[in-house]
Amino acid sequence: MIPDWRPGASVASLQLRARLNGLIRQFFAQRQVLEVETPALCQAPVCDPNIDPIPADGRYLHTSPEYAMKRLLCAGVGDIYQLCKVFRRAEAGSRHNPEFTMLEWYRVGWHHRQLMDEVQALLQLLLAERVNGRLDLSYRQALQQFAGLDWLSASDADIAERGRQLAGADLQLGRDGWLDLIMSHQVEPQLPADKLVFISDYPASQAALAKIRGQGQAAVAERFEVYFNGIELANGYHELTDAAEQRQRFEQEAQGRAVDQSLLAAMSAGMPACAGVALGIDRLLMLLLDKPMDQVLSFSWDRA
Template sequence: MDWQPSASLEALRQRAALLQRTRYFFARRGVLEVETPLLCSAGVSDPAIENLAVERGTSLARPRYLQSSPEYAMKRLLAAGSGPIYQLARAFRDGEAGARHNPEFSLLEWYRPGFDLGQLMAEVAELVLEFVGERPVEYIAYRDLFLRELDLDPLLAPPAALEARARAALDVGDLAGNRDLWLDLLMSHLVEPALAGRGLCFVYDYPASQAALARLETRGEVSVARRFELYVDGVELANGYHELTDAAEQRRRFAADNARRAQHGQPLREADDYLLAALASADGLPDCCGVALGFDRLLMLASGINDIRQTLAFDWSRC
């Protein structure tokens, strides 16, 4: 058994320095650092993410889930009047391991009451540039990015046209699915690689079907999700939302996620009733924007490391 660390001592020193500078970044802005539980009664409903579950224990009357993000608990703090908050959290996702993924990883997540999406993107850029040095910064709508790179309108093109474009460029075999499957495939295999070497690229206004926990807004003849993703030289680094505050809509989205899970044969996830109660409370979740940023990936970009395992004291294979 290889008991040695997967990261060099220099990489561990860089991690410690990055943590210190991150805390200073938020302290200067009056954003409160918080800690929330890692083991909770509800898992995430998103079909694209699987939680790790703890099934048994002397204090467990029912399964608990290692959190894939501290989002639900942090929103409860916001509803309780915390004001702007951030967290450097451990997070867990099943089935993700490799050069850019580890089942246990570090997330930097923060929420800004009163911010719009543009203000949050600007703050994210300020943080990232502080660590990776000067790079170009671009802001582009999801629709405009597809039109630029593929000459294809992702919001209006029929699923058959998206599938045809994917099959023309990629070997997808007998793969079948809905428009979001083809959009994800085109994004990951054709659009994202085009962002390599372009510095920071904020892609915003995603298709409404990919809203997750973001608000929807109308853009002409279509609705879009008020969310963004940040790519740095082609590496996906952060995911941000103008946060949904409506409890009834949140409950509907939990149900829709479970319907998709049932279609794919995935285990269903109970709605987080604590979050729903917070959203439905007298004051509820304040109007805010929030973002989750992969801290290990930020260290990769800041240090020139090209394998996430080399940023971790012990990667998944050594635990």
């Protein structure tokens, strides 16, 4: 049988992707943010247990350029961005492909709320007239408004029960896993249309590589996510710069994976205060074209 060799994306889709890439480069050139390239192969995988890296000849295809870009920050390169392919195993579907395009950038001396404003400026440029304002919510406000749930006062049992009702199954999840499910199944579908929705101040247990503000149960991570028409587009942080705390987080999350010692060495030498964000380009194209993932890629994973 002759395979279907044709691209999944139309010529118009390919032209729009090229136009977006050009607009992105113009945006950062005007703001004097340096475009950089880092290796797609890395010696140590990401420690986040929710992300599954793809092994490649004793190394790993990077799931994000984050670690290498932070080493550049530690070397004093300054404000930087990168537009590149990244790889995550088993992520395939109408909104996912194991190989996808990520825009990631870092602003030295900024906190996450300054970066949120710049993300808005870029998305308003790329989405043009589709954007009708902006809504800012804390994670707590989003859950209260759209799920009637206060994550600070709700018990683990209450959160799990809500999650089971939404999933229709008794999955083996912890508190944060159930909260993620409630966000994806109940909150995200109700977010207002045609607005950029910024959700910030996540539970400290979901800090990833972000700074933590506050103490005790009410402590929050200085991170944000950006949604448009119910689709998550970007995830940003007021970046953690303390090497000792970063090592502790890596060791807690690693679950047997190797820890990136080069990043930790760079952070020990001194990482500047900064904020960073990663934005999915393919999802932007999906929104602009109203098409599923495989129709905005030249060749999706199953036909590559």
